[in-house]
Amino acid sequence: SGTSRPVRILHHVQKVAQYGDAQSVLSAVDSYCSKIEWAMNVGDLKGQILDAVVLETRPHYVLELGTYCGYSTVRIARLLPPGARLFSIEMNPQYAQVAREIIQHAGLDVDILVGCTSDLIPQLKKKLDIEKFDFVFIDHWKVSYLRDTKLLEECDLLRPGSVLLADNVTCPGAPDYLHYMRTSPRYESQYFPSRLEYLQVEDGMEKSVFLA
Numbered sequence: 611s612g613t614s615r616p617v618r619i620l621h622h623v624q625k626v627a628q629y630g631d632a633q634s635v636l637s638a639v640d641s642y643c644s645k646i647e648w649a650m651n652v653g654d655l656k657g658q659i660l661d662a663v664v665l666e667t668r669p670h671y672v673l674e675l676g677t678y679c680g681y682s683t684v685r686i687a688r689l690l691p692p693g694a695r696l697f698s699i700e701m702n703p704q705y706a707q708v709a710r711e712i713i714q715h716a717g718l719d720v721d722i723l724v725g726c727t728s729d730l731i732p733q734l735k736k737k738l739d740i741e742k743f744d745f746v747f748i749d750h751w752k753v754s755y756l757r758d759t760k761l762l763e764e765c766d767l768l769r770p771g772s773v774l775l776a777d778n779v780t781c782p783g784a785p786d787y788l789h790y791m792r793t794s795p796r797y798e799s800q801y802f803p804s805r806l807e808y809l810q811v812e813d814g815m816e817k818s819v820f821l822a
């Protein structure tokens with residue numbers, strides 16, 4: 611077929627989801643990906659863990675690594691108070707465009723930064739006039755989780771109490787990230803067991819609070 615999977619997901623959302631209704635956008639993506647074709651969205655089960663951590667953290671400045679179709683971006687943005695800012699980094703311009711349209715269909719306002727984390731993270735303070743991030747959702751290439759977390763530390767973008775939540779620490783897995791988070795004295799880490807999106811496979815999320 612000529613279209614990409616993200617474009618087919620976007621077309622489904624535009625066809626069945628109520629414009630301006632974030633929950634109907636999430637339900638449209640979840641029903642498409644559970645019935646028609648699987649896609650690597652965080653999904654509704656792990657999404658409920660994401661919701662709970664966002665509500666508990668009440669973040670003002672949020673960073674997401676790995677936008678893909680924007681499912682988790684919508685999930686997070688729908689829970690933020692007015693005035694809060696969500697920035698999402700996506701290196702694939704086609705995915706970024708699909709995500710913009712899905713996020714727009716949900717009636718939400720998010721800044722999607724197109725590029726790779728190693729280039730963009732060092733520019734965030736100057737470019738976006740941001741001091742620190744209160745919440746970071748990590749869901750991009752699993753081999754980049756640890757490198758990019760250390761980059762956030764080096765760029766002084768975390769403060770005591772900043773919360774990092776990482777998807778897929780069990781499947782596909784991010785063993786070096788997990789080991790670092792569970793042994794570093796700079797973090798208090800907690801595992802939330804769950805299931806891989808739309809499947810019966812075990813997965814989980816790791817919540818880590820930066821201490822200093």
Ligand SMILES: O=C(NC/C=C/[C@H]1O[C@@H](n2cnc(C(F)(F)F)c2)[C@H](O)[C@@H]1O)c1cc([N+](=O)[O-])cc(O)c1O
Pocket residue numbers: 650651652675676677678679699700701702705725726727728749750751752754777778781782806807
């Ligand atoms: O590979 C998975 N996710 C990789 C996700 C990758 C997404 O993050 C973007 N990205 C890459 N670098 C950057 C940055 F930020 F560096 F610029 C952003 C990629 O373009 C893609 O949209 C995955 C796989 C499975 N699975 O079951 O295989 C399940 C999942 O939930 C997953 O998230």
Ligand SMILES: [Mg+2]
Pocket residue numbers: 650651652749777778
């Ligand atoms: Mg994921």
